[in-house]
Amino acid sequence: MKKKNIINLIRYHEEKNEDAFRNEALEIAKEFYNNGDNLVGDYIMGLLSETNVFIPQGENFNMNLFEKIKIMNSKMPLPEDIANDIYGIINAVNHNIGVNKFLFEGPPGTGKTESAKQVARILNRELYSVNFNVIIDSKLGQTQKNISEVFSEIKMLPNPEKIIILFDEIDAIAMDRINSRDIREMGRVTSSILKELDNLDIRVVFIATTNLYKNLDKALIRRFDAIVNFDRYSREDLIEIAETILNEYLPRFEKAGRDMKLFRKILNLLTKIPYPGELKNIIKTSLAFSEPNSEFDYLRRLYKAVLTQENKKEMDIKELSNKGFTLREIEKLTGIPKSNASRKLKEDV
Numbered sequence: 001m002k003k004k005n006i007i008n009l010i011r012y013h014e015e016k017n018e019d020a021f022r023n024e025a026l027e028i029a030k031e032f033y034n035n036g037d038n039l040v041g042d043y044i045m046g047l048l049s050e051t052n053v054f055i056p057q058g059e060n061f062n063m064n065l066f067e068k069i070k071i072m073n074s075k076m077p078l079p080e081d082i083a084n085d086i087y088g089i090i091n092a093v094n095h096n097i098g099v100n101k102f103l104f105e106g107p108p109g110t111g112k113t114e115s116a117k118q119v120a121r122i123l124n125r126e127l128y129s130v131n132f133n134v135i136i137d138s139k140l141g142q143t144q145k146n147i148s149e150v151f152s153e154i155k156m157l158p159n160p161e162k163i164i165i166l167f168d169e170i171d172a173i174a175m176d177r178i179n180s181r182d183i184r185e186m187g188r189v190t191s192s193i194l195k196e197l198d199n200l201d202i203r204v205v206f207i208a209t210t211n212l213y214k215n216l217d218k219a220l221i222r223r224f225d226a227i228v229n230f231d232r233y234s235r236e237d238l239i240e241i242a243e244t245i246l247n248e249y250l251p252r253f254e255k256a257g258r259d260m261k262l263f264r265k266i267l268n269l270l271t272k273i274p275y276p277g278e279l280k281n282i283i284k285t286s287l288a289f290s291e292p293n294s295e296f297d298y299l300r301r302l303y304k305a306v307l308t309q310e311n312k313k314e315m316d317i318k319e320l321s322n323k324g325f326t327l328r329e330i331e332k333l334t335g336i337p338k339s340n341a342s343r344k345l346k347e348d349v
Contacts, residue, residue, distance in 0.1 A: 005031075026156055064134050065150055069117060069127040069166065076114045077244040077276070079237040085228045086115055090122050092226070098202040099225040103170075105213035106230030109277025112209040113168055115230075120164045125205065129166040136173060143173065144192045151196040160203040167208040174220050190217050197223045238273040239264055245276070245283050253287055257295035262329045266303050269323070271310060282306075296332040303333050317341050 005028050012021035029044040078086065092099040104112035120127035135146040157163055174190045197220075200206060208224070210216055221227070233241075243260060250256055267273060274282070282305050290298035307314060315323070320330050327338040334341075 023152060023155065026152055030156055030158075065131055065146070065153065066128045067131050069120070069129050071117055071121045071127060073121070076111055076118045077241040078111060078115065079233055081232050082111075082115075082228065082230060085226075086119065089119055089226065089228075093119075093123055093205055096202075100202050100204060101197060101200065101206045101224045101226075102208070103213075103221065103224040103227045104207065104209045104230060105227060106211070107275060108211050109275035109279075110230035110233070111276050112230050113166075114276075115228075116164070116166050116168075116207045116209065119205070119207065123164070123205070125162055125164045127164045127166055129168050132169070132172045141188070144188045147173070147189060147192045147196065151200070154204060155201065157201075157204065160201045164205040164207060167206070169210060170208040170220075171210045171212040171216055174217055190220060194219055194223060233275065235273055238276070238279065239267055241276050242267055242273075242279050242283065245280050249284060249287055253290070253292075253298070255293055255295060256287065256290065256298055259296065259299065259329075259332070262296075262299055262325075262332060263302070265323075265325060265329065266299065266306055266333075269303075269306050269310065274309075300333055300335075317344050321345055 005024060008024045009021065009028075012018075012024060025044060029040075032040045032044065089102055104115060106112060117127060130150055135150065136143050154160075154163075154165060174193055197206070213221075243263065246260075246263060250258060273279070282302065286298045286302040286305060289301055304314070317330055317334070317336065320333065325333070327341050330336065330341050331338050336344075
């Protein structure tokens with residue numbers, strides 16, 4: 001323990017600055033833990049617990065405030081520009097020069113949260129998401145206190161270099177103070193976050209996501225070392241990602257056939273192709289609802305789902321033909337044999 005810790009404790013006590021006093025005590029306890037003196041560390045934490053300070057046990061979080069996110073081994077398909085930014089984050093963290101706070105912004109379903117998981121997977125870190133349902137409190141001033149508890153706990157991490165903290169949809173608590181209906185309460189909460197981010201241990205990787213970037217407080221935005229825009233998908237990007245998603249799930253369906261050309265044609269019926277989150281749901285549902293013994297039933301269901309998205313009725317044989325579908329593809333989508341479809345088209349000429 002250093003002389004300045006003792007001086008700070010006395011000063012904060014005299015100033016009746018409870019938050020600063022507790023944070024200083026937490027730092028002292030952390031130093032004892034790091035030096036292997038767990039007995040003194042536990043004693044300090046025991047004293048603090050009597051004043052309702054949250055006590056983390058090792059690397060375990062209070063699951064009322066945090067949720068541990070399961071990291072999957074599968075890769076998240078991303079456009080090249082976004083993928084390059086994600087790899088840049090990996091490099092920045094590995095360089096260990098204090099670039100550790102990142103904001104992912106973009107519409108829902110663009111892969112922001114999934115990308116945070118991939119960063120954790122590549123860096124071999126545990127990912128913990130802050131539980132805003134618990135932190136946000138209608139009682140005046142309580143949300144600010146909860147935020148302070150969250151960051152106090154982060155400060156106590158014995159191995160901060162092994163952790164990523166995720167503030168998923170940070171706009172839930174840090175909207176623009178100027179435009180907020182409740183300026184005082186929102187201002188206190190946002191100001192608290194700003195102060196905590198300024199004092200965040202550089203070994204902790206901090207990632208926040210938002211669907212409402214324009215509504216975020218500008219001072220908060222400036223606290224991030226880098227901002228990644230996830231609204232950079234071309235139409236071809238989305239089709240390629242859809243193929244990746246299909247290839248991931250298709251092997252689980254033994255009798256399902258693979259026809260990527262038809263799959264692409266169906267997706268191209270969409271005026272606007274959905275972002276990956278929604279695409280994944282459409283493809284999964286089409287496969288899950290398909291008849292087990294019907295090779296291309298999932299494509300028929302995908303076709304119907306696409307038409308529903310476009311608010312269109314099922315196309316007749318002539319319409320499908322005009323859209324560039326072959327007789328074999330028409331048979332797969334409608335169940336009408338090629339010979340019958342061919343004859344029908346000739347009759348309509």
